[in-house]
Amino acid sequence: MGLFPMFLKLAGRRCLVVGAGGIAESKIESLLRADAEVTVVAPYGKPSVEQWAAQGALRWKRRSFETADVKGMFLVIAGTDQQSVNHTVAVQARKRGIMVNSVDDPPDCDFYYPSVVRRGDLEIAISTAGQSPALAQQLRKRIDGMLDADTGQWLDALGNLRREVMAELPLGEERKELLHKLIFREVCGEAFCPSRRMAQEEIARIKTQAKEAR
Ligand SMILES: C[C@@]1(CC(=O)O)c2cc3[nH]c(cc4nc(cc5[nH]c(cc(n2)[C@H]1CCC(=O)O)[C@@](C)(CC(=O)O)[C@@H]5CCC(=O)O)C(CC(=O)O)=C4CCC(=O)O)c(CCC(=O)O)c3CC(=O)O
Numbered sequence: 001m002g003l004f005p006m007f008l009k010l011a012g013r014r015c016l017v018v019g020a021g022g023i024a025e026s027k028i029e030s031l032l033r034a035d036a037e038v039t040v041v042a043p044y045g046k047p048s049v050e051q052w053a054a055q056g057a058l059r060w061k062r063r064s065f066e067t068a069d070v071k072g073m074f075l076v077i078a079g080t081d082q083q084s085v086n087h088t089v090a091v092q093a094r095k096r097g098i099m100v101n102s103v104d105d106p107p108d109c110d111f112y113y114p115s116v117v118r119r120g121d122l123e124i125a126i127s128t129a130g131q132s133p134a135l136a137q138q139l140r141k142r143i144d145g146m147l148d149a150d151t152g153q154w155l156d157a158l159g160n161l162r163r164e165v166m167a168e169l170p171l172g173e174e175r176k177e178l179l180h181k182l183i184f185r186e187v188c189g190e191a192f193c194p195s196r197r198m199a200q201e202e203i204a205r206i207k208t209q210a211k212e213a214r
């Protein structure tokens with residue numbers, strides 16, 4: 001089945017997780033990481049969920065699921081150990097056009113959770129479309145081993161430098177070429193960073209050339 005890959009902005013969006021056990025816990029954690037506004041509905045749950053609720057990171061309604069819980073939600077996760085409850089949650093969400101993920105029930109999922117490798121703002125998400133979550137997990141570990149621990153910091157510095165280049169040069173082939181060159185070099189946040197110096201020299205050269213051409 002063809003799946004459409006995307007990275008959602010969930011900050012400030014209301015997301016419902018039904019269930020607070022081991023499986024729901026991991027689903028909740030990834031929603032919190034994306035700054036979603038999480039509501040959990042479950043009569044009992046893991047200590048970590050308790051802690052998040054106590055810290056105000058999420059809202060926990062300690063009771064069984066009720067149909068009205070899905071109202072106004074952007075995303076819904078059905079993560080209880082009761083298949084019939086998960087199915088009801090999925091049906092109620094879909095009735096209102098809300099995307100749902102139901103653990104253990106691929107036909108009831110509008111989207112799947114991927115395996116994710118993270119280094120700061122760099123996120124590599126792996127999907128096998130439900131064919132083999134174990135393979136997704138193994139590939140995640142292999143890719144994780146290939147990436148340096150400081151890739152996130154490097155990406156931050158690269159992003160800053162890219163914004164500087166974009167502010168100085170107009171859209172065009174030369175800017176694109178320079179941005180391609182920069183990714184092959186180490187970039188740091190410091191003013192003496194050789195890549196930053198190279199970028200500044202290139203910007204000056206391109207600007208002079210443009211002036212001379214006028
Ligand atoms: C369809 C999907 C729906 C969804 O959950 O979104 C789904 C469904 C099911 N998973 C099952 C089993 C396992 N799931 C894992 C692990 C993960 N499962 C994840 C996602 C997905 N799982 C979605 C598809 C993603 C894709 O294929 O790309 C990951 C990637 C992300 C996450 O969960 O956050 C996370 C790895 C995270 C990481 O470590 O990187 C393991 C490994 C283990 O536990 O050791 C096993 C046992 C080994 C095996 O089965 O391969 C079962 C049978 C349950 C049973 O037997 O009762 C079903 C139901 C079915 O297949 O019918």
Ligand SMILES: NC(=O)C1=CN([C@@H]2O[C@H](COP(=O)(O)OP(=O)(O)OC[C@H]3O[C@@H](n4cnc5c(N)ncnc54)[C@H](O)[C@@H]3O)[C@@H](O)[C@H]2O)C=CC1
Nearest residue numbers: 019020021022023024041042043044045064065080081085
């Ligand atoms: N544990 C695992 O490794 C895996 C588990 N699964 C499946 O995921 C499901 C959940 O597993 P766990 O989180 O380990 O279960 P769990 O037993 O730890 O948690 C179940 C949760 O569901 C909640 N719940 C039960 N009835 C409810 C209702 N009517 N309304 C709202 N909440 C309700 C409970 O309060 C509890 O928080 C199971 O069906 C399991 O088969 C799937 C893949 C792997």
